[in-house]
Amino acid sequence: MRKRPLILVTNDDGITAPGIRTLISVMNEIGDVVVVAPDSPQSGMGHAVTIDDTLYCKKITIDKGPQEEYQSSGTPADCVKLAVSEILGRRPDLCVSGINHGSNSSINVIYSGTMSAAVEAGVEGIPAIGFSLLDYSWNADFEPLKEYIEKITRNVLENGLPDGVVLxxxxxxxxxxxxxxxxxxxxxxxxxxxxxxxxxxxxxxYWLTGEFTNMDKGEDTDEWALAHNYISLVPVQFDLTAHYFIQKLNNWNL
Amino acid sequence: MRKRPLILVTNDDGITAPGIRTLISVMNEIGDVVVVAPDSPQSGMGHAVTIDDTLYCKKITIDKGPQEEYQSSGTPADCVKLAVSEILGRRPDLCVSGINHGSNSSINVIYSGTMSAAVEAGVEGIPAIGFSLLDYSWNADFEPLKEYIEKITRNVLENGLPDGVVLxxxxxxxxxxxxxxxxxxxxxxxxxxxxxxxxxxxxxxYWLTGEFTNMDKGEDTDEWALAHNYISLVPVQFDLTAHYFIQKLNNWNL
Structure with a gap:
């Protein structure tokens, strides 16, 4: 890619979270950055979209970086929709979401606002990546992540992603x-x-609490990788069809 | 299945919606029914869960049916979690969600509160089905659906569903x-x-609006079936891994 790519940055912890500030600083090295992110935390929002309520979105300045920034009252998926349709004027070359304060590995992907933004971008045909750190602390150390985020991002820009897949x-x-x-x-x-x-x-x-239970002993899983100090990278699709089960269903008495 | 199965019923339109009332009446013919559903509409909630707020849940009586009913302040996914962990005392034999007032076909599955409840049940190892009608009207005619809902439900109870798949x-x-x-x-x-x-x-x-665009000409899709007056049945999985792309990713310079 010769000219600088247009990169949309969003998250689910809110636009002032240290995770997204780190992600913005990495993306400023790679392309022209526009941030459209929630004005308040949206963790656990899954792929929620706002259909029965009004959406606010306004331009703001948070630091002295070259990026353009907007905060919205919407969910992460709303932010991507707003960015593409109202703010950017064209489809961005990439959408990155995060860095989430907390895990989005294994089944957490389905509850994740961070990943819903990446999936929403993918649905709209934009290459997309969600980044998360297994540390819920607001003051987590994001610095060591930067070089890996840059490497993965440059790979996506160079190689592209197949239609229907985000990372x-x-x-x-x-x-x-x-x-x-x-x-x-x-x-x-x-x-x-x-x-x-x-x-x-x-x-x-009630307060919802719970214990995470990994029933999967495979050494090719994200949980295994993370437990062994690797960075996990899972290609995620949003065609949810269990294709292998279609033939069996056709034998049912329906 | 000899003895009457224990069936959990939920939805995302709220416990008083005509769609769930119809579903309850069908399930009363098949098994012992417990309803745990939102006290207000939750459409477009995706797989949201309530982690930063309190959850209320109380027993109520809405009609003279034999079912036991609870309404909750939570999302559809919260309702399933509450039911399994706090109300039922054991894993139900089946979870049905809906009947949704509006489509959850194709990409709508990822925004759907109805389907998030079914997926949540599936994650917890409970066979699950989401039902939706392509009619947003509160007064839609659900009567003609009943025999098909009963047939599909009896098939699921008889044949089971593979681990990781809901309908x-x-x-x-x-x-x-x-x-x-x-x-x-x-x-x-x-x-x-x-x-x-x-x-x-x-x-x-802003108000979010939009136009649904089907880019898929396949005659094996849910959109094709629905356009040709068929009831569509898609097996849905929550392992989102794009397995086919893993080998290619291993060739990247990471």
């Missing part, structure tokens, strides 16, 4: 890494435990 | 159907058009 990149909580490992999504889930409480008015309410 | 069933807006067709998810998307307005205080805001 899900997760970093272990570490300062040095064994390298980047291409993986499949581990078969894992959350075993919920609700914390049941009573409010001052006597009304019962 | 996405969509009905065309019609009173008679050509039959049930097993399909793949069509490659389609929404081309957004935001309706930009100014509020009385002079602040710009």
């Amino acid at each position: 899900n990149v997760n970093f272990p909580k570490s300062t040095t890494f064994e390298g980047i490992k291409v993986c499949r999504q581990a078969r894992a889930n959350w075993v919920e435990e609700f914390d049941k409480r009573t409010n001052p008015q006597g009304k019962v309410y | 996405n069933v969509n009905f065309p807006k019609s009173t008679t159907f050509e039959g049930i067709k097993v399909c793949r998810q069509a490659r389609a998307n929404w081309v957004e058009e935001f309706d930009k307005r100014t509020n009385p205080q002079g602040k710009v805001y």
Whole structure:
């Protein structure tokens, strides 16, 4: 790619989160950056879109970088839609989302606002990558991630991605890494435990908690890679059809 | 299955929606029914879960049916988690979600609260089906769907579903159907058009609108089936890995 690519940056932790500020600084080295991100945290929003409410979006300045920035009242998926349709005037060459404060590996991909932005971009035909760090701390150290983010991003710009595929990149909580490992999504889930409480008015309410359970012993999974200090890279598709099961279904008595 | 199965019913249009009331009436013929559904509409919520807010859930009576019912302040995915972990005391034999007032075919599956409930159940190892009708009207006629819903449900209870697969069933807006067709998810998307307005205080805001665009000419897709008055049935998986692309990624310079 000769001329500088146009890069859309978004996230789900909100536009002031240290994770997205790091991602913006890396992207400024690679292309012309426009940021369209939520004005408040949107973690756990999955692929939510705002259809029954109004959306606000305004230009703001957060630091002295060359990027252009907009904050929106919408979800991460809304931000991508707004950017493409109202702000950029053309399809960007790349969309990056993150760096998420917390894991989006294995089954977390389906709950992830970070990945929903990447998937939304993919649906619209834009090459896209979601980046996440396995550290929920607001003050996590994102510095060691920068060189890997740049390397993966330049690979995507150079090689492209097939239609219908985006990348899900997760970093272990570490300062040095064994390298980047291409993986499949581990078969894992959350075993919920609700914390049941009573409010001052006597009304019962719950907090969602739970324990992450990896049932997958494979050494080709993202969970294995992360547990062994590798950066995991999973190609993610949004054709959810379980093609292998179609023939069997055709034998049902329907 | 000899004894009556335990069936969890949920949706994303809210517990009083005519779609879920129809679904409950069908399920009462098949098994013992427990309803855990949102207290207000949750359309477009994707796979959102409530992690930064409290969840309410209370037992209610809506009609004279034999089912037990609970309404929750949470999303459809929250409802499934609450049901399994706090209300049922055991894993149900089946989870059905819907009947959604509106389409969840093709790419709509990723925005769908209805399907997120089915997927959440699938993640927890429960056979699950999402049902939707291509009619957004609150007063849509759900009556002609009943026999097909019963047939599909009895097939799932009898044959089971493979680990990691749930069903996405969509009905065309019609009173008679050509039959049930097993399909793949069509490659389609929404081309957004935001309706930009100014509020009385002079602040710009947007409404999300858009036009659905089917780019897929295949006759094996859900869109084709629905356009030809068939009921579409797509097996949906939540391992999002694009397995076919892993080998190519391993040739990248990472």
